[in-house]
Amino acid sequence: MGNFHPTIRHHHDFDPERDAKKIHKACKGLGTDEKAIIEVLANRSSDQRQEVKQKYKAMYGKVLSPLFIIIYIYIYIVQRYLTQHCFEQEDLQFYCRYIEFHTIVRLLISFTLFQQIRNIKASYKRLFDRDLEDDVKSDTSGYFKKILVSLLQANRDEGLEIDERRAGEDAQRLYEAGQARWGTEESEFNVILATRNYMQLRAIFKAYEILHGKNIEDVIKNETSGNLKSAYLTIVQCTKDCQAYFAKKLYKAMKGAGTDEDTLIRIIVTRAEIDLETIKQKYLELYKKSLADAVKSDTSGDFGKLLIALLH
Numbered sequence: 001m002g003n004f005h006p007t008i009r010h011h012h013d014f015d016p017e018r019d020a021k022k023i024h025k026a027c028k029g030l031g032t033d034e035k036a037i038i039e040v041l042a043n044r045s046s047d048q049r050q051e052v053k054q055k056y057k058a059m060y061g062k063v064l065s066p067l068f069i070i071i072y073i074y075i076y077i078v079q080r081y082l083t084q085h086c087f088e089q090e091d092l093q094f095y096c097r098y099i100e101f102h103t104i105v106r107l108l109i110s111f112t113l114f115q116q117i118r119n120i121k122a123s124y125k126r127l128f129d130r131d132l133e134d135d136v137k138s139d140t141s142g143y144f145k146k147i148l149v150s151l152l153q154a155n156r157d158e159g160l161e162i163d164e165r166r167a168g169e170d171a172q173r174l175y176e177a178g179q180a181r182w183g184t185e186e187s188e189f190n191v192i193l194a195t196r197n198y199m200q201l202r203a204i205f206k207a208y209e210i211l212h213g214k215n216i217e218d219v220i221k222n223e224t225s226g227n228l229k230s231a232y233l234t235i236v237q238c239t240k241d242c243q244a245y246f247a248k249k250l251y252k253a254m255k256g257a258g259t260d261e262d263t264l265i266r267i268i269v270t271r272a273e274i275d276l277e278t279i280k281q282k283y284l285e286l287y288k289k290s291l292a293d294a295v296k297s298d299t300s301g302d303f304g305k306l307l308i309a310l311l312h
Contacts, residue, residue, distance in 0.1 A: 161197070250283060
């Protein structure tokens, strides 16, 4: 699965009371001190932000609700809410619910560790008092819903063992479920893609190419469509080289005239505590330009400052 080197680690000189006071002061008065808020949000781990949230509530009697949304939240806070009586939960509920669900679906597919899935489910429950799986079931359909529900169970084998015989058998099952029949039997794809360990999946994809002379990504493109195709391809690409997958997504988000800000937010914020440092190295390797320089030239204002802070 590659190396996992984050850009955000535990802040050594951490004082939750000092951070709570800094955020409270930054939000008081006519303006907002975005620089102070960025300094806290971009340089504290998730656990530390939780402590700040708890300390803030104890000191000021208000819930710092955005701090425990572990996905992408920093930028949206800075851009849209810090200047409007920041951190009032009632004002955030509808907006966060909409952004959270549609973002969470994309994130869930790319998560490779059980703990990431457990964290995302727990955060969703804390913020909305709703079960993420229930919302996935009601807001999606078909085999796309089934692959998401399967992933939410966090039942993937997390071992590193490879069974070559079974890899060949699974490759044949995928062939018979796709290329070899009229129409695709998606349930076979779901079972294999959602439960086999990542080293085993690599062996399955290699066996498929040897046995049937076709890249598994090409098979998926030919046999599926829409959200399901996107989900399957993401799983395959993250299996083969997770950091390259995200580096390519970041490059695509900044290529051309416009900038896909949602993708920049989603990847940089969510991978900062996982493997963003490794993604930066992969980006430099692929595109001969540092990710920080690319982001700096493609963004501006507090949005750009926060992303750059997260990259360092």
